[in-house]
Amino acid sequence: MRSLRRGGPDFDSNAKFLMVFVAVLAAIVAGKLVYLQVFEASNLSKQAEAMRTNTVTIQAKRGTIYDRNGNVLAMSQDCTTIYCNPNEVQAGSIEEAAKILAEDTGGDESDFLSILTQDTTFAYLKRKVDNSVADQVKEDLAKANISGVYYLSDVRRVYPYGSVGSQVLGIVGTDGDGLTGLELYYNDILKGTDGEMIFETGSGGTPIAGETAQTKDAKDGTDIVISLDIDIQKVAEETITQGVKDYSADSGSVMVTDPTTGEILAACSTPMFDVTDTSTIEDGATSLKLVSSSFEPGSIFKLLTMAIGIDNGLITPDSTFDVPAKVQVGSDWVGDDDNRSYEMNMSVREILRRSSNAGTALVAQQVIGADTFASGIEKFGIGSKTGIDFPGEVAGIVKTREHYDNASLGAMSFGQSLAIPLVQMVKAVDSIADDGTLTTPHFLVKKGGETVEWKSAGTSVSKETADQVTDMMRTVVQEGTATAAQVDGYDVAGKTGTGEQAGETGSYIENSYVSSLIGFANADDPKVLVYVGLNGTPYLATSSAAPLFSTIMSAALSDLGVEPTSGTSS
Structure with a gap:
């Protein structure tokens, strides 16, 4: 009776093929690692950073518009934008928080309730409110021991003469750009350069309000004098x-x-x-x-x-x-x-x-x-x-x-x-x-x-x-x-x-x-x-x-x- 032999032509062929396949696969993996670590390292780093952060624009103060006699026709005024991390607002405090916000800012309580109960880590509550109003909100929420609400310095356009000259002056959009009139025509002069606030984000990519943020200050726009009386x-x-x-x-x-x-x-x-x-x-x-x-x-x-x-x-x-x-x-x-x-x-x-x-x-x-x-x-x-x-x-x-x-x-x-x-x-x-x-x-x-x-x-x-x-x-x-x-x-x-x-x-x-x-x-x-x-x-x-x-x-x-x-x- 002949003894069984391991190997043989088929075995040797398969083994060689397997060794070549493994070697090629290893080379591909190594090449990919080299490509990622050497050539794509910078891009991947940026992508990772982008996934961990979210940027909020800080609007620059637009330049002031004066009439020929020095009267202020349009100016940017400091104000506050109020935002929150709904996940930080205690469940038992949501209704009270909504009530305080409605009373202090003049909004609707039901609107604030819907914002405060959103499944997110960042939501605007009220944009561009008077600083005195924001201070009142902050004081009242603190007295009620309610957390999760935060404040961002902002600017808004105000018009000391009300509607007079509106057509000539024009409209500024919520993004701070001029949309009509001289606000549009001279937007590049008036606008300035916006700053930014960079927040850490959660797993879903939304900013986590209240976490440490990096801030780049805005550069204000240029004032102009126009010929209107x-x-x-x-x-x-x-x-x-x-x-x-x-x-x-x-x-x-x-x-x-x-x-x-x-x-x-x-x-x-x-x-x-x-x-x-x-x-x-x-x-x-x-x-x-x-x-x-x-x-x-x-x-x-x-x-x-x-x-x-x-x-x-x-x-x-x-x-x-x-x-x-x-x-x-x-x-x-x-x-x-x-x-x-x-x-x-x-x-x-x-x-x-x-x-x-x-x-x-x-x-x-x-x-x-x-x-x-x-x-x-x-x-x-x-x-x-x-x-x-x-x-x-x-x-x-x-x-x-x-x-x-x-x-x-x-x-x-x-x-x-x-x-x-x-x-x-x-x-x-x-x-x-x-x-x-x-x-x-x-x-x-x-x-x-x-x-x-x-x-x-x-x-x-x-x-x-x-x-x-x-x-x-x-x-x-x-x-x-x-x-x-x-x-x-x-x-x-x-x-x-x-x-x-x-x-x-x-x-x-x-x-x-x-x-x-x-x-x-x-x-x-x-x-x-x-x-x-x-x-x-x-x-x-x-x-x-x-x-x-x-x-x-x-x-x-x-x-x-x-x-x-x-x-x-x-």
Whole structure:
């Protein structure tokens, strides 16, 4: 009988295979360990650290916003955020803790109960409360021997003048970033750099409130001074709000500037909102229609048409024309508001005084011409963004010369067949007030204590032209369509505008106008320019925008200490 032998060819083969497999596996494991320990060590360490920690942002204090007179319009105030570790709150103390929190912070007891009973190690109880309120909570919880509630230093935005200027200032979100208005436009300047607090976390990755935390301090933002005068702003807001009601308008807008610098002293459009309570904001309330919406400017545009004609040596204020009752503009016939049926001999001054559509169209079509007109309105900046430091500016819809049709020149000459944000008219008429010098409408005056320079945007017309147009604007206020715009004792230069509004079909809506008035005072040495516009009103400018203009202009002149030129109205 043969004895059994261990091994053999099959055994040897299997053993060798097993040895190779083990060796390869060992090499793979060793390689993986080398890779993890050498190449991935840093990343793995970071991942492990991230699993053990959680970061809470500490908001920086945003820079303070001041008006031109040093009044604080928006500032960041120290406050406290209250949070808890529900697992540390004793079961028998939860209801009492909720009651104390509700009584001290003004919240709802049931809301605090639901937070305090959450299955987590970190939960916010109340964010951004007054420090005095937080101190009271801390004292009352301590008296009740309740633990598990903690406090984090925080900041919030406050507005000493309440809702006044809300539209211009804008909204700051809960994350500390500006969302609208100047808070958005200058967010990078105002925001600063947030800090952070790093908490140890539990097995679920949630921060363990009350454990040792590492804190990186926040760096505060930069203060800015803006051109608003809060007293003029208040009058502008109140006046246009009441005006929209009194004259059955869809909305209204106001802008007040210093025409020699372009600084905006007041600006608003309806509807407005209250930045101290942003729970309900109407559509469009956060934007300035003067900047973000385009309208047909109407007869205030006649100022630019006549300025172009004078500046090119084609007309003077005393040039006269036989103006028929109606003038053909493309396929339409254009007449005046007085519905006269006869021809009149009018000077350019009289055309502006009466605000004659027929006279303006005649001068534009027969004397100025399309090339000169197109070049002239381009010099005024019509159809281009003004560069105003406010979000949402649009350029408007203005035909370039190559796209003019038979009606373009005549219609555009008196403010139809083009749509622009009315800040463009403010910039253009600012230049007439300032001897033809174009300035950029703007809010920012200083940042971090340093004055911000706004360079001239060029020249629209000569000083001689600007003076002649100004003198005709005086006549409009003294004897023409803008008599209701007079301010007792002051020399006011102005022009009314009543622009028809086009409907969705493209045709004009009956008895729906953009009624406006733009003007400045004193005419010889302007310190204030005011634009007032009512959108979608059935009232002509002479009986609606003009008296609103007078109210706002009077308040601005008085507030700025501008001396009257006489003891009676001009």
